[in-house]
Amino acid sequence: xxxxxxMCNITxxxxxxxxxxxxxxxxxxxxxxxxxxxxxxxxxxxxxxLSGVYPHGxxxxxxxxxxxxxxxxxxxxxxxxxxIIIHQELALVPLLSxxxxxxxxxxxxxxxxxxxxxxxxxxxxxxxxxxxxxxPLTLITNLGVGKQQLVEIAKALSKDVELLxxxxxTASLNEKDSxxxxxxxLEFKAHGISSILIxxxxxxxxxxxxRITVLRDGATIETLDKQDISEDRIVTSMVGRQLADRFPxxxxxxxxxxxxxxxxVVHHHIHSERTVINGIxxxxxxxxVVGIAGLMGAGRTxxxxxxxxxxxxxxxxxxxxxxxxxxxxxxxxKAIDNGIAYVTEDxxxxxxxxxxxxxxxxxxxxxxxVSHNGVLDDMAELKVANEYRxxxxxxxxxxxxxxxxxxxxxxxxxxxxxxxxxxxxLLxxxxxTRGIDVGAKYEIYTxxxxxxxxxxxxxMISSEMPELLGVCDRIYVMNQGRLVGExxxxxxxxxxxxxxxxxxxxxxx
Amino acid sequence: MTVETAATxxxxxxxxxxxxxxxxxxxxxxxxxxxxxxxxxxYTTSGVLFKPVNLTNLVLQNSYIIIMxxxxxxxxxxxxxxxxxxxxxxxxxxxxxxxxxxxxxxxIPATILCLIMGGAIGAAQGYWIAYHKIPSFIVTLAGxxxxxxxxxxxxxxxSVGPFPPQFQLLSSGFIPxxxxxxxxxVTSMLVGIILVALMIYFSVRGRAKREKHGYQGEPFALFVxxxxxxxxxxxxxxxxxxSYKGLPNVLIVMSLLIxxxxxxxxxxxxxxxxxxxxxxxxxAKLSGIKTERLTFLTFVNMGVLAALAGLIFAARLNTxxxxxxxxxxxxxxAAVFIGGASAMGGVGQVMGAVIGAFIMGVMNNGMSIMGxxxxxxxxxxxxxxxxxxxxxVYNKNKA
Ligand SMILES: Nc1ncnc2c1ncn2[C@@H]1O[C@H](COP(=O)(O)OP(=O)(O)OP(=O)(O)O)[C@@H](O)[C@H]1O
Ligand SMILES: [Mg+2]
Numbered sequence: 001x002x003x004x005x006x007m008c009n010i011t012x013x014x015x016x017x018x019x020x021x022x023x024x025x026x027x028x029x030x031x032x033x034x035x036x037x038x039x040x041x042x043x044x045x046x047x048x049x050l051s052g053v054y055p056h057g058x059x060x061x062x063x064x065x066x067x068x069x070x071x072x073x074x075x076x077x078x079x080x081x082x083x084i085i086i087h088q089e090l091a092l093v094p095l096l097s098x099x100x101x102x103x104x105x106x107x108x109x110x111x112x113x114x115x116x117x118x119x120x121x122x123x124x125x126x127x128x129x130x131x132x133x134x135x136p137l138t139l140i141t142n143l144g145v146g147k148q149q150l151v152e153i154a155k156a157l158s159k160d161v162e163l164l165x166x167x168x169x170t171a172s173l174n175e176k177d178s179x180x181x182x183x184x185x186l187e188f189k190a191h192g193i194s195s196i197l198i199x200x201x202x203x204x205x206x207x208x209x210x211r212i213t214v215l216r217d218g219a220t221i222e223t224l225d226k227q228d229i230s231e232d233r234i235v236t237s238m239v240g241r242q243l244a245d246r247f248p249x250x251x252x253x254x255x256x257x258x259x260x261x262x263x264x265v266v267h268h269h270i271h272s273e274r275t276v277i278n279g280i281x282x283x284x285x286x287x288x289v290v291g292i293a294g295l296m297g298a299g300r301t302x303x304x305x306x307x308x309x310x311x312x313x314x315x316x317x318x319x320x321x322x323x324x325x326x327x328x329x330x331x332x333x334k335a336i337d338n339g340i341a342y343v344t345e346d347x348x349x350x351x352x353x354x355x356x357x358x359x360x361x362x363x364x365x366x367x368x369x370v371s372h373n374g375v376l377d378d379m380a381e382l383k384v385a386n387e388y389r390x391x392x393x394x395x396x397x398x399x400x401x402x403x404x405x406x407x408x409x410x411x412x413x414x415x416x417x418x419x420x421x422x423x424x425x426l427l428x429x430x431x432x433t434r435g436i437d438v439g440a441k442y443e444i445y446t447x448x449x450x451x452x453x454x455x456x457x458x459x460m461i462s463s464e465m466p467e468l469l470g471v472c473d474r475i476y477v478m479n480q481g482r483l484v485g486e487x488x489x490x491x492x493x494x495x496x497x498x499x500x501x502x503x504x505x506x507x508x509x
Numbered sequence: 510m511t512v513e514t515a516a517t518x519x520x521x522x523x524x525x526x527x528x529x530x531x532x533x534x535x536x537x538x539x540x541x542x543x544x545x546x547x548x549x550x551x552y553t554t555s556g557v558l559f560k561p562v563n564l565t566n567l568v569l570q571n572s573y574i575i576i577m578x579x580x581x582x583x584x585x586x587x588x589x590x591x592x593x594x595x596x597x598x599x600x601x602x603x604x605x606x607x608x609x610x611x612x613x614x615x616x617i618p619a620t621i622l623c624l625i626m627g628g629a630i631g632a633a634q635g636y637w638i639a640y641h642k643i644p645s646f647i648v649t650l651a652g653x654x655x656x657x658x659x660x661x662x663x664x665x666x667x668s669v670g671p672f673p674p675q676f677q678l679l680s681s682g683f684i685p686x687x688x689x690x691x692x693x694x695v696t697s698m699l700v701g702i703i704l705v706a707l708m709i710y711f712s713v714r715g716r717a718k719r720e721k722h723g724y725q726g727e728p729f730a731l732f733v734x735x736x737x738x739x740x741x742x743x744x745x746x747x748x749x750x751x752s753y754k755g756l757p758n759v760l761i762v763m764s765l766l767i768x769x770x771x772x773x774x775x776x777x778x779x780x781x782x783x784x785x786x787x788x789x790x791x792x793a794k795l796s797g798i799k800t801e802r803l804t805f806l807t808f809v810n811m812g813v814l815a816a817l818a819g820l821i822f823a824a825r826l827n828t829x830x831x832x833x834x835x836x837x838x839x840x841x842x843a844a845v846f847i848g849g850a851s852a853m854g855g856v857g858q859v860m861g862a863v864i865g866a867f868i869m870g871v872m873n874n875g876m877s878i879m880g881x882x883x884x885x886x887x888x889x890x891x892x893x894x895x896x897x898x899x900x901x902v903y904n905k906n907k908a
Contacts, residue, residue: 311795336797350795353788355855364785365796367778374778379722418796 003067004029004163004194005050010061012045012054014405016397019045020059021218027163027196032189034205035198037215037238038437039409040395043198044088046215047165051085052078065163082162086152086169088198088408088435089348092140099123099136102155126154130184144297146177153184164188164195168408170204171435172345174296174463182208200409200437202231214238239439247470248442250449254473255286257324258457259340259426264318266306266481272314276302278481280318284426289448289458291472291489293465293497299481300461301345304428308342309335322425336365339425343415343432345461347408351415354404358396359385361403361414366422388417393443408435416444420451427451429460433467445471465494479504535849535904537735539864546868550875557878558871561753564746569680569825571870572759573598573818575863577841578848579770580811582862585845586774587807588787588854589638589645592838593652597630597812598819599834600660605820606669606829609676616676624816630656631812632805639804653838661831670828679762680825683755694755701747701756704764705740712736759821766814770859783807787854843890844869847897868893 005027012020020042027033035043049059052072063070065081072078075085092101099119108118123136132150140148149169156164166185170178182204185195199205205212206229214221214237221237235243266277277299284290292300305312307320309332320329322338329335335342344350352361362385363370370381385399392413396406403414412435419427429448433441448458448471462468468475468489475492477485477500485500551558558564577594584591601623608619634652637643671677688695713736716726726732750756774780786793786800794800818837823829848865850857869890876886 308795309797331799332795333797333799342795344795349789350791353785353792353855355788356784360781360785364781364793364798367781371778376776376778376781378776379718379724382722382724 002029003027004065006064007046007050008062008064010046010049010059010063012042012049012059016401019218020049022061023215023218023220025213025220026223027194028211030189030192030194031210032185032195032197032208034209034212035196035215036200036202036205036212036234038395039413039435039440040407041215041238041437042218043215044167044407047085047167047196047198050078051075051083051165053085079159082160083165084156084159084161084163085165086149086156086167088167088171090145090148090152092148092151094141095139097137097139098127098134098143098151098154101140101151102126102158106159122158123154126157127151129157130154131180145172146174146180146296149173149177149181150184153181161193164193165198166195167198168200168435169197170199170201172296172431175465177296178204200435202234202438205229205234206231216240235438238437243438243442246438246442246466248446248449250453252287252473253453254288255455257283258286258322259284259459260321260324261307262319262321264303264307265316266302266313267315269313276313276481277306280478280481280483282476282483282486284457284459286457287452287455288474289452289460289472291468291475292459292461292478293468293475293501294461294463294478295501296463298478300478301430302481303478304342304430304459304461307335308332308340308428311342336422336424340428341365341419341422341424341426342428343419343430345430345434347411347415351418352403352411355402357400357402358389358394358406358414359399362388362399362417362421365418369421369423384421388421391420392417392447393440409437409440412436413440413444416447420447424456426457426459429458429462431462432460433462433464441467465497468497469493477501477504535901536858536860536864539848539861539868543864543868543871546871546875550871550878554875554878558875559749561749563874563878564749565753565757567870567874568750568757568760568763570874571866572680572757572763573821573825574837574840574844574870575763575866576766576814576821577811577818577837578844578862578866579766579859580807580814581841581845582770582848582850582857582859583774583783583807584645584811585842585850585852586787586854586857587783587804588790589804589807590842591634591645591649591652591808591811592842593630593634593649593656594811594815594818594841595834595837595839596653596656596660597627597815597834598822598837599832600630600656600663601627601816601819602823602829602833603660603663603669603831605676605823606672607663609672610669616673620676620820623820624813627812627814627816627819628809629812631809631815634812635805635808638808639801645808657835660833664829664831666831668828668830670826672824672827677824677827678758680757680759680821681827682758684758684761686755692752694751694753697751697755698747701744701751704747705743708743709736709740762821767859767863774859779803784855787856789855840869841866843894847894849897849901851901865897 003026007023007025010020010023023042023046025046037043048054050063052074055073056071065083070081093104102123103119107114109115120136127134127136130150130153132147132154134143134147140151143151169181173181185197185208188195197205197209209229210226212224212229212234214234216238224233260283262281264277264280265275268274268276280303294300302312306316307329310316310330311332320327327338329338329340348354359381363381370377370384389399394410394413396410403411406414416432433444436444452458460468460472469492472489474488475497476483477497479501484504485497487496547558581591581594604626605619605623608614608622609616634648637648638645683694684697684700686694686696716732719726782793782798782803786798786803790800819834822833844866845857845862847868848858848861850862872890872893873886876889
């Protein structure tokens with residue numbers, strides 16, 4: 001088959017870090033080529049080199065596209081050639097409509113006057129192609145992440161794409177939406193469009209990829225053909241050793257109920273007449289890992305944030321008990337003082353100060369732990385930061401690397417470190433392994449196990465059911481702001497969880 | 510990717526200390542710029558700049574800008590701006606005059622009342638900004654108009670003075686000399702020497718502490734050079750000042766405040782929280798930081814400092830005029846940005862702002878001595894501000 005893209009000996013250096021070291025990548029015309037590797041392996045960086053985000057001259061090596069050497073000076077150069085990248089972090093303007101976003105910077109216009117009629121019609125066509133049934137005039141804020149992802153793809157299609165790059169497109173999608181997206185890629189393939197897919201979800205990589213290139217520590221390890229693709233094979237190549245289990249073992253040692261929520265009701269933060277959480281009762285025991293399953297938009301994040309010092313919602317009612325005692329969690333400070341911590345699913349908006357380094361981010365939720373009478377103890381802070389960097393295995397040049405420059409997965413680990421250091425009794429984890437590689441997932445599960453073995457409790461929200469099944473002791477199922485099921489993990493299965501959801505959906509409609 | 514493993518990281522602390530080192534380089538660069546600018550004016554004014562009299566004047570002229578820059582730095586790091594400080598300082602100056610001159614209130618309670626009033630003004634503005642999320646630009650723009658108007662009203666459009674002599678000492682006084690050596694203030698020199706000794710003691714102790722814990726500081730040569738240069742400059746300036754009338758009282762006040770704010774921003778949890786809030790308010794809030802209260806307090810602090818600046822300015826002119834403080838906010842804000850703060854919040858250093866203020870001050874002073882017209886002075890100052898910020902942005906993009 002014909003080669004469409006060839007990247008040769010790409011080396012990219014950031015101050016203090018060699019992110020890419022003589023990387024080679026070869027993509028054939030019309031194939032789906034997966035790019036996998038641990039957090040910080042250099043996947044996103046490689047794609048940014050390819051798409052001109054890092055312009056020619058800021059890296060070493062050559063890029064051949066359709067047989068010709070390319071010197072992209074910016075994204076517009078690569079887009080002209082049909083290379084379209086959808087970044088790890090979505091880049092849509094929330095308060096503009098779908099149509100406005102799709103044609104942003106590329107508006108169909110005569111003499112500078114935008115022809116919205118044309119734009120809307122073309123948007124409608126594009127949305128049909130990606131299978132999104134929404135009005136072109138709908139604002140982006142009103143769409144879930146899954147649909148936003150589809151808008152991004154529609155936007156790519158509007159630009160005559162030849163090579164589509166997707167950087168972890170399914171990280172925040174549920175299974176259904178992920179499948180829809182992957183089907184779309186297969187359809188594009190049938191139309192001769194090549195794609196590069198970056199993902200930590202190896203099962204889906206196995207499903208759609210024709211070939212897989214594995215990166216490790218900024219270097220190409222190998223490229224596997226379809227027939228050689230098996231999850232274990234990929235994992236071994238990624239982490240450089242065999243990974244026997246996906247989930248570390250734990251002997252559950254479960255005690256009394258330590259945390260209990262009663263009749264929790266939350267209203268939408270803007271449309272206060274809308275009920276988002278509708279009478280939730282749940283409890284977590286000492287030493288227990290409790291999961292909350294559910295589809296995207298089930299209200300799990302809203303529930304967790306509303307419990308965590310009313311960080312979300314309005315007109316919140318209900319009671320929270322800790323060790324049987326009713327507690328006041330009406331502000332975040334009080335929630336933290338009562339031993340609750342919430343690890344956000346949205347690390348960039350709610351988790352990190354991106355312009356500051358790891359050290360300062362790691363201690364900010366518990367400055368008391370590194371200070372006396374309001375005066376910081378620099379040495380203590382250094383020690384803590386280094387300790388947690390090691391514990392959560394953050395890959396960075398040092399604790400002084402800006403978190404904004406970390407790879408997505410490593411940013412996640414910084415957020416986790418911050419809350420581990422706050423030493424909570426109840427740790428609420430919201431999609432804790434989103435965008436995290438297999439090896440690091442294992443490490444995070446190990447940390448969870450360690451926490452509960454110390455007598456702490458964990459409440460974990462996750463859209464990855466295997467993860468819930470593998471880590472939790474008990475699982476609640478949430479749907480449309482209500483709990484619609486509860487089961488011990490030993491009796492739970494994906495089917496049972498889905499059945500609970502479907503049954504509830506049936507009742508609701 | 511050559512990331513060293515966690516186990517070996519300890520010793521390499523400084524070398525891989527990318528951001529911190531860069532921050533230091535920026536501060537060194539600023540000091541260098543200040544020195545170059547001073548030498549330039551020393552040359553073009555044929556040596557007038559470093560004359561003890563002029564140096565003393567330089568301190569007196571800029572003290573109130575620097576004092577306000579301390580508060581403004583916190584405001585800007587927190588992600589806000591305060592346009593009202595010039596008007597507030599003018600208003601407080603007027604209030605002091607009315608209290609001390611017209612109502613004959615003793616200068617000590619009057620001063621305290623004025624500072625409290627400044628805090629109250631800051632609180633009034635901070636309340637809307639912090640708890641009602643009204644943009645600080647708008648609230649303080651309103652404050653700028655309101656307090657300029659109130660100053661006019663209070664003084665009835667006239668100048669009020671003179672102040673009691675003890676109050677004037679705030680600006681025109683010098684620390685007393687116990688030795689009486691003619692033409693040289695020995696006490697001042699001693700204070701300078703003690704200060705330098707303390708400074709060296711603390712920096713050596715800090716370094717030793719780092720090394721004891723297995724963290725390497727900056728290279729030894731750099732460490733020594735830095736301390737020697739700073740000590741040299743401080744001693745030299747103290748010597749010059751001592752050979753005139755000694756250290757001005759206001760310099761002492763100012764130095765103490767600078768030291769306090771450096772300490773607060775670098776070593777205290779409150780300071781750290783302000784940076785965290787300026788960097789990402791939502792994340793700071795979710796980390797348990799009471800962002801509203803913190804914002805409110807930064808404005809209260811700004812109000813108190815604006816009031817202090819107003820008092821110093823009034824004491825220096827020995828009269829309160831309705832126009833006092835006009836345009837100060839611009840010099841103050843410019844000083845903070847020249848000092849490397851970011852308009853987006855979360856970035857900025859106290860020493861940067863202080864040096865920035867001195868850069869502005871030396872340029873004002875030097876150009877005035879040279880006889881550069883006030884119109885061109887403005888043009889040049891504007892361009893320097895722009896150049897400094899462009900330099901910062903350019904550096905950031907390159908990294
Ligand atoms: N602007 C930057 N400055 C300094 N270092 C950077 C910068 N961008 C990336 N890096 C470093 O380069 C390395 C590779 O990062 P990259 O984002 O490509 O990883 P990734 O493979 O996409 O990981 P993930 O799966 O977590 O998204 C990381 O160690 C990261 O810290
Ligand atoms: Mg990435």
